[in-house]
Amino acid sequence: MRFIKSMKTFHVLAEPNRLLIVELLREGPLSVGEIAERLGFNQPQASKHLKVLSDAAIVEVEAIANRRIYKLRAEPFQELNNWIESYRSIWDERYDRLENHLQNLKKKDVKLNNDESK
Amino acid sequence: MRFIKSMKTFHVLAEPNRLLIVELLREGPLSVGEIAERLGFNQPQASKHLKVLSDAAIVEVEAIANRRIYKLRAEPFQELNNWIESYRSIWDERYDRLENHLQNLKKKDVKLNNDESK
DNA sequence: ACTTTATATACGTTGACAGGAATATTCCTT
DNA sequence: AAGGAATATTCCTGTCAACGTATATAAAGT
Structure with missing residues (x-):
């Protein structure tokens, strides 16, 4: 089925804390620690959510020394837009x-x- | 927070069978029985999913005699569109x-x- | 080399929720 | 009024996933 990809995105974004992360990352790339701190998560929780986001290709990582910098990827949002567009009528x-x-x-x-x- | 409404929509649409119902209803309003039949659900399952969709205001009901005709509502899709629009950049x-x-x-x-x- | 910092992973617990089967409700027909 | 059709609700069970805690890994600083 055509909409399976968007479905995965739905599922991943349906988790409130993950949506918070996405909303936060909209302002720009951040490290795990910064995300955890700014949202009041403990570190493992942040890491785990980021892994889910990463597996869903909503987010991508850049390793800089010790840190992992996460940022949003365009594709899933484009697909989400296409999906909603198909409901425009x-x-x-x-x-x-x-x-x-x-x-x-x-x-x-x-x-x-x-x-x-x- | 501004995005809570869309979050609810995400959550409800993240369930595969519910998304199937929505995709089906895109073609036009249908009764519970028709939905169940065309998607291979048993009737209670269809009713329950429709209740969730209804509570989330994704769908609305019209009672015609014995039957309940369900159809899509515009608002959640508009909101979803607004949300994704805010990520346009x-x-x-x-x-x-x-x-x-x-x-x-x-x-x-x-x-x-x-x-x-x- | 040792310690600290940043992040990931593993494990156990708990809560939410989807599914099935049985039953209740509502309205129509005769 | 009785039976039947369409839909909703209830109860039970199993599964999944989010959380907390503890631990592992990896790179940096000293």
């Missing part, structure tokens, strides 16, 4: 009207073609 | 360049103002 009324409009144009087209073929 | 490179451009314009502005004030 449901939540965007303007899009609805546009679609109706195109639909109407199509009907006229068909009619013209029919007339032509007679 | 991370995943949209064009947006990045645009932001840089605006940033540069601002700097020039400041310089002009400084010159002016001398």
Whole structure:
């Protein structure tokens, strides 16, 4: 199924503390220690959540000496955007009207073609 | 926190079978029985998932005689879209360049103002 | 080499939740 | 009113994953 990737992202972001990490990393890359400190986690908890985020490719690591610097990756957010985009007709009324409009144009087209073929 | 609503949506959609229901309902409103049949669920399972979706306001019900017709609601998808939109600078490179451009314009502005004030 | 600092991993416990089976509720039909 | 259809609810069980604590690993500083 087409949406499995986004599903994984959903699942990983559904955990409140992980979403906090993501929100924090939006401001820029951070080390494990900084993340733990700023969110009031103990270090292992931060590491574990970051591992999950990393496995889901939501985050990537750069090792600098002792430290691991984590930062957000673009891809999962693009995919999430694509997914929600595929639901646009449901939540965007303007899009609805546009679609109706195109639909109407199509009907006229068909009619013209029919007339032509007679 | 601003993102709590989307978090609930994440959590509810993270369940594979619930996401299946949502994908199915994208085609249009359906009764519990139809949903259960088309997805191979037993009826109680369908009802329970629909209750969760309903509590999260992802779905709304219309009672018609014996049946309950479920359909998607727009709001959670709009909110999801807003949320992902707030991450646009991370995943949209064009947006990045645009932001840089605006940033540069601002700097020039400041310089002009400084010159002016001398 | 030894100690400290930063991070990861392992283990045990606990709580949440999805699934199945049985039952309750509600409305329709006759 | 009785039976049947559609849906909701309840109870039970098993699984998974988040947390805390303790420990392992790895690099840096002295």
